[in-house]
Amino acid sequence: MVIQQFKSKLKLGYSWFARHISPAQFAVILAALIIGWLLFVPPIHGYADNGDFYRVMYSNGLYHRLGQAYNHNAYVVQTYGIMRYFNEHQATLFSSQPLFVQLAIGLNKLFYSRTIFDIRFLGLVYYLFYLGALYLLTEALTFPAKRSQNYLVALAVVFVFADSSLTLYFNSLFAEPVMLLGMLYAFSAFLLLARGRYRRRWPLMLTFFVSVILLITVKQQNAPLALSFAIMSLALLALVQKRHNRLFIYLATLLVLGSGVATYMLITKDFNDINGYQTMTRGVLLKSKNPEKALSEGGIDRQFALLKGTTYYQNYMPLSTRSAYMQKNLIQRYNFTWVLKHYLRHPDEFSTMLNLVAKDGQLTQVKAVGDYVAASGQPKGAQTHYFTLYSTMMGAFFPRKFAFYVLYTFTLILVYAFSAYQGFKEHQPEMIMRFSFVVAATTIILGVMVVAIVGDGDADLAKHVFMVAITSDLLLLLLGSDIANHRLWQPIVSS
Template sequence: MSVGQLKRLGARCGTQIKRLLPPPVFAVLLCALLAGFLCFVPPINGLADNGDFYRVMYTNGIYKLLGTDYHYFDYVTQKFGLMKYYNEYRSVNFSSQPLFVRLAVLLNKLFYSKTVFDIRWMGVVNYAFYLGSIYLLTDALTYPVKRWRNYVIAGLVVLVFGDSSFTLYFNSFFAEPQMLSLTLYAFAAILLLARQRYRRRWPLVLLYVVSSVLLITSKSQNAPLALSLIVVAIGLFFLPRFKAQRVALIGAMLVLLVTGGLTYILIGKEFVDINSYQTFSHGVLTQTDDPSKALAKSGVDQQYALMQNQDYYAKQFATIRANGPYVKHNLLNQVDFGWVVKYYATHLKQFGRLLDLAAADVMITQVKAVGDYVQASGAPPGKQVTFFTLYSQVAGAFFPQKFAFNCLLALALIMVYAVGFYNDLKAGAFEGILRFFLVLGYLTMFIFVPVISIIGDGDADLAKHLFMVPVSIDLIFLLFVSDCLNHRLWHAYRKGGA
């Protein structure tokens, strides 16, 4: 066979591979294998209960099975009971998470048991939504270029979002797995609009709005994300032939704003008390040389300095019962949101240290406070999974640990994408414009979520509270790499330039 024939054969094989296994399918298959092995092959992996599961479990008819060992922090619990009769428990928060949990319960009852709930059904629901978001994200990052370099981009998507620190959440009652998928759906929807992937626009606009509403309402702390998602939506006003839909778009933005407001207003009193307490014990009392003196100046009894770094649900002996009437009456009623903001405004050096502490944890996406194995695996209590965690470990170890660096990085990225915004605005294109507002909106999450987390909950459970920070910067990182590889960083896609 001649060299020319070999080249033609190779070209035909390459064309068949691209047709049968395009980059989005390639990414989905790899993520499906990695996450499926982790979550569904016995002995399964997931995240143990840190004390927060009860808020989701009981309101959705799930309870701890009687006569079985239930492990907090150390081991993943696989089997739970399902209530048969009237459920008197009510949710303490306004949340979209029960939609996903009830779907898992329904599937469990249809295909497994009406009395016993297996956490893997929660994993199945999270897994299905996740794979759909991986497909759309990879498609948005690689369309319309048909080059081998797009398999590099697909591989990066797998490396970043196939990381076990993200997929471990699937087998748990945490809201983070839904937040991950919804964030990816919202990001991909705008990017697909920018790149004119489909002839009809309204399904992608609807996907963005629905994903955003569900994301905002998935956790009470996500209420401020409404503002970031509205920033992203501003870019849609620049779409051509979209004037008739602008009234609907304004209405959609108002829906996002109202959703954020309701999510904040409807936070339950118990949840407010927990956050206020941990803001005080894990924030106000930390990163300061003399907490007693700082409290005295702020009008709070110095004895509460003894509560430094104490959790609301203490694992061991606590100096005082956090949920007792004494603390509620004498401390929590005084230390509200306004008091905390005023305190940090007069203690900027301490607040800066706390922000640097948050910056140090920004890329540490694996929850360290709980174990990842079931007891039947024989793993020691609290053991962490290391399977396919290369990206999260490297990012956590080498990402600069200063909040000032995060601000400079955000400013640099805004300037880079502002060039594409200007060039496309001048050229009458809209890809760079939508992309600019997309990056701008997600960068506001990257910068302001740590601020909100410190003010709202101190340094407690930072890996969970900062979850949106690594997700947002990872998405922008993937977008930047794909734009560089496909020569579209400074302008809209040009067929001859890729």
Template sequence: MSRSETSGTGTIAAGWKRLFIAATRYASPSLLAAAAVLAISAAALFVKPYIGMADNGDYFRILYSNGIYFSAPDYAEQYFGYFVKHYGIFQYFNENGATLTSSQSLFIRIALQLNIWLLDARTFDIRVQAAIYLLLYTVAVYMLVEALTWRTSAKRGYIIAAAAVFIFGDTAYTAYFNSFYSEALMLVMSLFTLSSGLLIYRGRFNDYAMLAVFVVSSLLLVTSKQQNAPLGILIALFGIWVLLARSGRRYRLSAAGGLTLLLVVSIASYVLIPQEFVNINKYHAMTRGVLPDSSDPEKSLERMGIDGQYSLLSGTIYYEPYTTIDVNSNKMLTEFYGKFGFGKVLAYYAAHPDQAGRMLNLAAKDAFTTRPEAMGNFEKSEGHAYGAQTNFFSLYSTLKKLLTPKTFGFLFLWTIIVVGLYMPSFVSAVRTKNRRQAVRLPLLLMMILMGLAGIAISIVGAGDADLAKHEFMFTIAFDLVTFVTISDALLGRLWRNVPLRPDTAPAATTAA
């Protein structure tokens, strides 16, 4: 290397060093992490080539009932392959009723109104929705990093901030914002749920404000997708530790009311799932789950009270244009769908642990896939190959997919390690009756069980159909819990609790 090249490299390095020093002088780790995620994600979502997610055929369920329709003449040709950013807006009466109930509709309608006011009353630009999600996501990242780095050494705090950007700024996550998949809302609300709980644990910010964020984000997460309905029960159960964080009557009544509402909404969300979607999931639970891996498919059906001849459906999917029987026929309703529920499927796997183990290992292969391979990220006009995906700022998701062991045994081992690492501090907090500092382990265990429940629900509810997308909840939970664990290890907090703010010490928790 020549002297001039060496000098140039040194000048660049010095420039980056000065920039870093300036940034760390005026910005906390949490603020720096949030700003970096915002900048990187904005570049991916709002600067050409725009990055988004192609439609796999699910968009129609949420679009038409919210006043938006497919306007591109060649839209059908772009399924799976290309991201589409423009859609039509209904101008007159919309005869389409809601095919499903989802909190996602709230954000679509807000984006639609902003689009009409600020841009165009006839064409909807999906990037308006992406902007809403990104702003919320930026706040969630700030809260998460703040919960971990508040009152810590600056050097370690900025390392944690960099790790947060590396993981949560990954385009495999943020590309969902330019889509109509509920995974975008799940990602944002999962971060809010965990970060608000951790901020209560740390005694950072107002407890009532954080409690409100915890309850509202949990409600939006649970109602974002029918598959998530059972998760509300887990959050309500482990949320009891958030309720116990302080002993004031007003706080506990507020927390109890919020958790009760969450439980009721979760049950209602499950009960109100349209029968059509129940039948679709039942079909796949049997044809893509129980039957393909059974040594005797006919006998497996007969044990559930179903005619063995339906074993001919093994391996098929509900949407196939040509099948041996009409999947919507009365015969299927009475002789197939009406003969079993998801409880029977769960009981079947419990009685056949070998088959259950194989399904769990199959699920584990996709458990670390943040972005399903089936959907492309680019617009057709960009000239990329059909289904092409971006490599922009996606190193973390790529490494995770390549390097993590693809067995359910690894998931079990990961769970045991995390719980074991945090157990001493939890036991210490319980023994000293420090309820606030006992919140951390239940919160992390809640996220782990939510992720594992996502896998179990996917298998029992739909077999191996579209597993990579159905297991998105586990992907989020794994990254959040692993990030928090590594951060606490770096800060030396795994086996000990952190000092409390004076006004949140045990003697003060009796205040309202």
């Protein structure tokens, strides 16, 4: 009798909860509490500077405050000075990141100070956009089924994307938050369009294309992603019949491809030199059994084999990396095609490097920098383990072989290809569009790994393959939610 009464109250409680709080709202509430404590409750957490912050800092009118200790890698710096006069610093690279930084500076001036910038305002900007992204993501994964298991899907979304290894980026000047936001909004808008969640399509269409362009333009290494997102863009044609709507999609797809071309073309010479040098010393030469031969085969002086394993900024080099001799006889003697041909001629070396990058495929927490401010009392470089169970598990147990990523993605392609075939027969665009995302995701995961190796060797791999982990997580959530709602190989049905 007591058990029956307990079950009855439990059902009534769940019924009330389900009426008032949807799975998407549930995910946002949990994520807001988890992430908010990490970012805003003193002593705050974030990522310290690994040396990259200057690219964003000076071009956006920020500087290191006089008299304030600035420890690279060791501690998070909470406050920066805001330039009050003419800013002579030019942007070192073309990027969409300043849109978010300038919004944060504007809010900081409005509510806090016109001379001191608190990094929490940037964290707040990312935080609010991120909660919106998690709402749309959960809505996309759970619509239209009204089942209790969708609250488990919501918990899974929080477990994966409220992980601190991702949200620590918000209190930093790294570009990864824009990549994270762009990917989540693009995927969510795409899936919501496929599933017909809202009557008006144009806001989601706009969200998708704006998010994709922000993602592609935030970092020069994202330029090749334009090809992957073009696959998703063209899949939107399955939704529209009117000629002017189809024309809009074609033009928007061209804009996506154009953003990729522009991002690539606007890479500065300095960045090309840095990446090019490390592509050779931390890539081609790193795992070569005969580095002298590798160079001579490509028409480069064998003496440069002595640079094996060095980085562009390394001290005590036998010859300056910026010297005219180094430029003429090494850096300008090869390019992306040269490197790719070398790897294709030496598949064993290429395989070794791809396995090397696969080891970092799921490592989203930046290990080289601290996560605490100096006032926390934590030792230099200390890292938080608060709400990092998912990233820890993935880093420890996800197979670290490139071959596994190939097997994993192509298995999902086969699974969703059958679904797409059903969609063609039953005129269900949602099933076709899911397949297009899986194909695009495969090109992102595998393409990012190849480009990381061919474009910069093993230098700073964990950040260069950031999109691998994010895209893998979205694939897992999509598959899990489709299985939970019994729609893997059948069209969505309202319940």
